[in-house]
Amino acid sequence: MRMIDIIEKKRDNKELTKEEIKFFVNGYTKGEIPDYQMSALLMAIYFNGMTNDETVNLTMSMAHSGDILDLSRINGCKVDKHSTGGVGDKTTLIVAPIAACCGVKIAKMSGRALGFSGGTIDKLESFDGINLRPDVEDFIKQVNDIGIAVIAQTGDLAPADKKIYALRDITGTVANKSLIASSIMSKKIAAGCDKIVLDVKVGSGAFMRTIDEARELAKIMSDIGKGVGREVVCLLTNMDEPLGINVGNILEVKEAMEVLKGIGPSDITEVSIQLAANIVSIGLSIPYDEAIDKVEKTIEDGSAYEKLREMVSREGGETKYFDDLNLFNEAKYKVNILAPKSGYIKSVATNEIGRASMILGAGRETKEDEIDFTAGCQIFKKTSQQVNEGDVLCCIHTNNEEKIKVATDIILNAYDICDELIDKPVLIYDIVR
Ligand code: URA
Numbered sequence: 001m002r003m004i005d006i007i008e009k010k011r012d013n014k015e016l017t018k019e020e021i022k023f024f025v026n027g028y029t030k031g032e033i034p035d036y037q038m039s040a041l042l043m044a045i046y047f048n049g050m051t052n053d054e055t056v057n058l059t060m061s062m063a064h065s066g067d068i069l070d071l072s073r074i075n076g077c078k079v080d081k082h083s084t085g086g087v088g089d090k091t092t093l094i095v096a097p098i099a100a101c102c103g104v105k106i107a108k109m110s111g112r113a114l115g116f117s118g119g120t121i122d123k124l125e126s127f128d129g130i131n132l133r134p135d136v137e138d139f140i141k142q143v144n145d146i147g148i149a150v151i152a153q154t155g156d157l158a159p160a161d162k163k164i165y166a167l168r169d170i171t172g173t174v175a176n177k178s179l180i181a182s183s184i185m186s187k188k189i190a191a192g193c194d195k196i197v198l199d200v201k202v203g204s205g206a207f208m209r210t211i212d213e214a215r216e217l218a219k220i221m222s223d224i225g226k227g228v229g230r231e232v233v234c235l236l237t238n239m240d241e242p243l244g245i246n247v248g249n250i251l252e253v254k255e256a257m258e259v260l261k262g263i264g265p266s267d268i269t270e271v272s273i274q275l276a277a278n279i280v281s282i283g284l285s286i287p288y289d290e291a292i293d294k295v296e297k298t299i300e301d302g303s304a305y306e307k308l309r310e311m312v313s314r315e316g317g318e319t320k321y322f323d324d325l326n327l328f329n330e331a332k333y334k335v336n337i338l339a340p341k342s343g344y345i346k347s348v349a350t351n352e353i354g355r356a357s358m359i360l361g362a363g364r365e366t367k368e369d370e371i372d373f374t375a376g377c378q379i380f381k382k383t384s385q386q387v388n389e390g391d392v393l394c395c396i397h398t399n400n401e402e403k404i405k406v407a408t409d410i411i412l413n414a415y416d417i418c419d420e421l422i423d424k425p426v427l428i429y430d431i432v433r
Pocket residue numbers: 083084085111114165174179180181183184
């Protein structure tokens with residue numbers, strides 16, 4: 001078999017066989033197929049898409065490119081949660097401890113930032129000293145002991161996805177439904193959980209820009225799950241503006257902790273409660289309303305906040321921040337961006353907010369870049385809110401003075417202020433079971 005023939009076949013929009021898919025997945029993972037050929041194939045897939053059979057075959061080839069975790073030694077139902085990626089999306093840090101408090105086992109491997117969207121592992125590294133690379137035995141023991149572990153994805157888990165994902169990130173080939181579905185589901189299958197709750201983001205800060213596209217992505221992932229005997233629930237949630245106020249690693253961790261204390265912004269609180277209730281409902285096989293009651297109680301009684309502290313402590317992270325959120329480091333420069341005119345916020349180009357945060361230091365432009373954990377922005381004015389000229393729209397945080405001007409221009413352009421009243425955005429569009 002030759003890679004050039006596979007590229008040409010896909011370029012001509014023909015269906016690839018299981019063997020051909022296995023050939024390029026294994027060849028690329030082993031370093032036998034060069035980046036330039038894989039990039040060409042990814043672009044052909046990006047434009048021509050994949051059939052359902054091709055998507056399932058790609059998922060299974062990537063899932064079996066490394067180890068399949070055996071979590072059978074963890075007692076109880078293990079439910080995994082994954083987001084397709086957004087801006088200001090810190091829900092894992094909120095939902096995972098809540099679900100663990102309710103009795104669902106959370107044995108989760110998370111990723112780093114991709115493009116303009118943030119990653120849970122980068123956020124967790126805001127706690128100095130944290131070790132997100134324990135060995136598998138310690139990971140399993142931690143979940144059995146305290147009900148929760150969120151760690152970095154090991155190199156042996158779906159290594160094909162890891163390599164292909166990094167290449168997609170720099171070749172403009174992320175936003176394709178088959179590639180996203182196979183990337184997510186290969187990791188979930190390899191990670192060995194029993195059931196999966198997926199947060200499929202829709203809007204200007206998501207890879208899926210329309211509800212129809214997101215619904216299609218949800219259906220592809222549910223079908224893959226069904227095929228391998230894993231129950232999948234997908235929530236279609238709004239990413240037309242950042243979730244919550246804070247974007248950037250420490251800023252997001254602080255906001256997640258505020259939500260767990262019951263004092264967080266209402267949109268992120270609402271989405272987190274719904275995600276957690278779905279996890280608890282399928283994890284404990286209980287009705288949804290009962291799950292909602294349980295979830296809300298863990299915030300009211302402070303147990304979810306304590307569960308996050310317990311997890312960070314067990315993973316070696318500094319926990320003084322749980323006693324005082326002001327102990328987190330802050331950026332040297334904090335600059336307010338003011339509304340250029342009065343009116344109502346019509347929209348916020350969320351991907352641009354993600355890009356500005358990355359430029360300020362919150363994300364990586366190349367794989368080698370170091371993250372500035374204190375960098376990011378706070379989006380104080382959001383869709384449908386009224387503003388007067390000179391009101392603070394956003395505050396940017398950075399240690400790099402040179403980046404302030406460019407980030408300010410991006411954010412000012414991201415805001416559309418109009419004269420008409422605008423409806424409040426819907427937070428959750430649909431739940432696909
Ligand atoms: N998240 C993933 O894990 N993979 C993708 O391709 C996109 C978002």
